[in-house]
Amino acid sequence: MEKISRRQFLGMSTTMAAGTLFTGTFAPTATSFFGLGGVAEAATKKVSPFTFAILTDAHLYDIADHKFDAFLAKGVADINAMNPLPDFVLYAGDIGQSGKDSELKKGKSILDKLKMKYTVIPGEHDWYLDMGKAWRGYFGDDHWSFDHKGVHFIGMNSILVPDFWTMAGLTPLERMGRMEELECHKCGAWGVGSQQLEWLAKDVKNVSPDTPVVVLTHSPLWDYYPRWNFQTSDAPEIRSILRKFDKVIAIHGHVHQVIYNKLGNISSAGLLSTSWPWPYPPVELPYPTIKMNRVDPGNFEDGLGSHAVALSQDFDGILNYREFAHLLPDNVRRGLKL
Amino acid sequence: MKLAKYSLIVGVAATAVLAGVAQAKDPRTAAQADDEWNYLMAAVEKGDGLWHNGKLGSNGLACGNCHPDGSATNPHTWPKYQTNLGKVGTLRDMINWCITVGRGSCV
Ligand SMILES: [Fe+2]
Ligand SMILES: [Fe+2]
Numbered sequence: 431m432e433k434i435s436r437r438q439f440l441g442m443s444t445t446m447a448a449g450t451l452f453t454g455t456f457a458p459t460a461t462s463f464f465g466l467g468g469v470a471e472a473a474t475k476k477v478s479p480f481t482f483a484i485l486t487d488a489h490l491y492d493i494a495d496h497k498f499d500a501f502l503a504k505g506v507a508d509i510n511a512m513n514p515l516p517d518f519v520l521y522a523g524d525i526g527q528s529g530k531d532s533e534l535k536k537g538k539s540i541l542d543k544l545k546m547k548y549t550v551i552p553g554e555h556d557w558y559l560d561m562g563k564a565w566r567g568y569f570g571d572d573h574w575s576f577d578h579k580g581v582h583f584i585g586m587n588s589i590l591v592p593d594f595w596t597m598a599g600l601t602p603l604e605r606m607g608r609m610e611e612l613e614c615h616k617c618g619a620w621g622v623g624s625q626q627l628e629w630l631a632k633d634v635k636n637v638s639p640d641t642p643v644v645v646l647t648h649s650p651l652w653d654y655y656p657r658w659n660f661q662t663s664d665a666p667e668i669r670s671i672l673r674k675f676d677k678v679i680a681i682h683g684h685v686h687q688v689i690y691n692k693l694g695n696i697s698s699a700g701l702l703s704t705s706w707p708w709p710y711p712p713v714e715l716p717y718p719t720i721k722m723n724r725v726d727p728g729n730f731e732d733g734l735g736s737h738a739v740a741l742s743q744d745f746d747g748i749l750n751y752r753e754f755a756h757l758l759p760d761n762v763r764r765g766l767k768l
Numbered sequence: 769m770k771l772a773k774y775s776l777i778v779g780v781a782a783t784a785v786l787a788g789v790a791q792a793k794d795p796r797t798a799a800q801a802d803d804e805w806n807y808l809m810a811a812v813e814k815g816d817g818l819w820h821n822g823k824l825g826s827n828g829l830a831c832g833n834c835h836p837d838g839s840a841t842n843p844h845t846w847p848k849y850q851t852n853l854g855k856v857g858t859l860r861d862m863i864n865w866c867i868t869v870g871r872g873s874c875v
Contacts, residue, residue: 491828497871527828611820612836658836706833706871709840727862728852730871 475640475676477745478579483509484737485541486522486683487703489555492532497730501704501754502540505736508752510545516738517578518546522683522701523553523589523648529606531564538568549574553648553684554589554620554659558609559602562587573626575633581642581741584633588647588662588682591620612658612708619656620649621663631671642745643678650682651698652691655711660685669696679739679747679768686733688722688751688762689715697768699749707733707757720766723757731755739768825872831863834871 488502509519521541526533534556541548550569552562562572572587594616595605608614622630637643645651651668654660662668672678673695680698686708689700707725715721725733731754738750747768751758794801817823822830835841846859853865866872 489833493828496827607820611832613832706829708834708836711839726851727866727870 475580475642475745477581477642477741477743479740479742480579481512481514481516481738481740482578483512483516483519484522484681484701484739485509485519485704486701487524487553487686487705488537488540489524489527489703489705490533490537491527492530492536498705499536499540501731501734502537503543504731504754505704505734506540506543508736509738510543512738515546519544519548520583520585520646520681521548521550522646522681523551524555524683524703524705525550525553525565526556528610529556529559529564534564534568549576549583549585551585551646551648552587552589554609557589559606573622573629581644581745582634582637583644583646584630585646586622586626586630586668588622588649588651589620589659590623591618594618617659619661619663620659621665622647622668623664627664627667627671630668634671634674637675639674640676642741643672643675644739645672645678645680647680647682649684650689650691650700651680651696652693654685654689654691655713658708658711660711669693672696677745679745681739681749688720688758688766690717690720690766691715692717697747699766699768701737702733702735702751702753704734704736719759720762721759722751722762723759725757726755729755732757822872825867827873829872831866831872 485502485505488498488505490496490498490502509516519541525537525541541550552565552569552572556562556565566572573585575582575584577583591609594600594608598616600608608617611617634643645668647662649662650660651662651665653665675695678696680696681701682698683701683703685700686703686706687700687710688702691698702722707722709724710721722733733753733755735751735753737752740748740750748765749768750765751762753763796804818831820830820832822828822833824831841859843859846862847856849856850862852870853861857865
C-alpha cells in the first residue's frame with residue numbers, strides 16, 4: 431500500500447476544491463492475466479510510465495519566413511528541450527493552411543528536426559486540395575495504431591465530409607477554399623466514415639478491455655459545436671466500439687483551445703495550436719473551469735503552445751499545456767488530469 | 769416603471785408602423801427589385817470574399833481565420849481603451865491594426 435504524503439493529499443484536495451479535474455480513481459492492476467489472447471504488448475493494465483508530446487494546427491502558408499513557421503519551430507524546440515525527452519510525438523492535423531504540397535513539405539522539414547519519432551494524422555486544411563494525396567506522400571497512412579509500454583495508441587482521420595463539390599462543379603482549389611472556412615455552411619459535418627469504423631472495430635477486437643487506450647483525432651469525439659465542425663459525426667459509433675475498455679484518453683486538435691470533457695469511460699481534451707487561438711463558441715461547457723483566458727491580440731504567441739502527456743503506471747494521465755505566453759489559469763497550468 | 773411602460777408603448781407603436789410599411793404596395797418595378805437584390809448580393813459576396821480570402825492582410829491570413837462568424841470582435845464594446853493600440857480606439861482602428869501590424873501582417 432503506497433502512502434500518500436500530506437503534501438500530495440493537500441494537492442489533491444486543492445484540485446478537488448477547485449471543482450475541476452478529478453476524474454475518479456481506477457482500480458489497480460494485477461487481475462489482468464487472463465484472456466490476453468494474442469495481444470502480447472498492450473494486454474496488461476500496468477503501464478510502464480512514460481511521457482509523450484503533442485503538437486498540432488500549425489497552418490503553414492506557402493510564404494517564406496511566415497510567422498507560423500517560427501511558431502511550429504518553437505514548438506519543436508520546446509519538445510527537444512524537454513528533460514527527459516518524451517518517448518515520441520503525436521501531431522493532430524492541420525500542418526498546412528491550404529493543402530499545398532509546399533506547405534506540407536515545409537511542415538515535414540520542421541517536424542523532422544524533432545529528436546524523436548513522430549506520428550501524424552490529417553486535418554481538413556491538409557486534405558481538400560488533392561484529397562490527401564500530397565499528405566499521404568509525406569506522412570503515410572491517415573489512420574494507424576501501435577502499442578507502446580502497455581498502452582494501445584490509435585489515430586484516425588476524422589475530417590471526411592460527404593462530396594459537396596461534384597454537384598456544385600467546384601474546382602479542387604474552390605473546394606479547399608470552402609473547407610478553409612471554419613463556418614463553411616456548404617461543407618457539412620465530417621467524420622471518420624464507415625471504412626475506418628470497420629477498421630477500428632477490427633483493430634480493437636483482440637485488445638483486452640483492461641488495456642489503456644489513447645485515441646488521437648483532429649476533431650473532438652463529442653458534439654461540442656457542430657457549426658464549426660467541433661464534432662465528429664460518427665463519434666457515437668466510435669465511442670460504442672471503445673466502450674469495452676476500462677479507460678480511454680481521447681485527444682484532439684482543430685479547436686485551437688483548452689477544452690475538456692468526459693463521456694463515460696472516455697476522457698477527452700483539446701489542444702493549443704501553433705498558429706492562432708479560437709474564442710470559445712457560445713455553448714455551455716460541461717467543465718466550465720477548464721478553459722484558457724481571453725487572448726491578448728497584441729501578443730502573437732498568446733494562446734499557442736506544445737503539449738506533454740505523462741502516463742502513470744495506473745494510466746492516470748496528466749496533460750500539460752506548454753503555452754508560449756501566459757493565458758492559462760492556474761488550475762489548467764498545473765496540468766489537466768485525464 | 770412609468771418609463772418602461774412608455775417605452776413599451778412606443779415599441780409597440782413602432783412595430784405597428786413598420787409592419788404597416790412592410791405591407792404597403794411595393795413601389796418598385798420587378799426590374800428595380802431585381803437590381804436592388806443583385807446589388808445587395810454582390811455586396812454580400814464582396815464582403816464574404818474580403819472576410820475569407822486573405823487579400824486584406826499581407827501574410828495570407830484572413831479575418832475569418834481567427835474570427836469565425838465574426839466571433840471575438842465585440843462590435844458593441846467599441847470605442848474603448850485597447851492595450852495593443854495604446855489609446856482609445858474604434859473598431860475600425862482595431863481592424864486596421866490587425867491588418868497592418870497584427871496577426872494578419874507579415875511584420
Ligand atoms: Fe486548425
Ligand atoms: Fe482543423
